[in-house]
Amino acid sequence: MADTIEKVSIIVSKGSLDGVYPALIMANGARAEGIDANLFFTFFGLDAIHKARHEHIKLATVGNPGLHLATWAGGLPGMSAVMTHYLASKMDKLDIPPIPEFIEMIADTGAGLYACKASVDLFGLAKDDFIDQVTGIITVGEFYELAAGGQIIFT
């Protein structure tokens, strides 16, 4: 066990279900292994910590060849909602929590949740728009200070 990871800083830049979950699973999994973890939400990833939006993160059904759906079918009204619902029920069976509960749990593990200042300014958001577990709105420089000495993962 010579090589061990002591700290990870995970950047969440996408606001789709498949953009958010991998980062949450990696952050939670890091804490479960005793590894320090920070999550840094930027651009559309901010939706994952947005009070009004984090319950409504959807699977991208357009421009997602992994779904093996015809492009026109992915764009049908309600398709994204249906696929998201389908995936949520599968996740529930596997004991994967919904995003709001998952993020709350990750905060409880002691991981830090940070919003990217540039994106917050860009979208005209403020601290009040985010769930209470958000530790702070930080600059990219502050992010690098937090991440120093650990691994950085971009999702």
Add this chain to the structure above:
Amino acid sequence: MTTRTYAGTEVSVTDDGFFTDPGQWREDMAPEIAREAGIDELTDRHWQVIKFMRHEFDEKGTGPTVRVLGKTSGIGVKELYQLFPKGPAKLAARIAGIHKPRGCI
């Protein structure tokens, strides 16, 4: 695989310290395993988790995840991480002498 001696009894463990045969575990071994894992003293709260781990393992054949622990052991996720800072599900499983949990959540 290797062997360790806890409370005067030799047991076989995996390279990362998990019991290969949970039947070899006894309660009086737990404090020594805990010290090895960086927990100096086992409080009543630690024991509540350890006993819950054993119970879950006996029922289901695998240790619970942190989420399940947080929901059903009577101790929330926050406190679980205070009790077992290096990972509650993993550390408590090791101290409770059960196999290493393999869940991703």
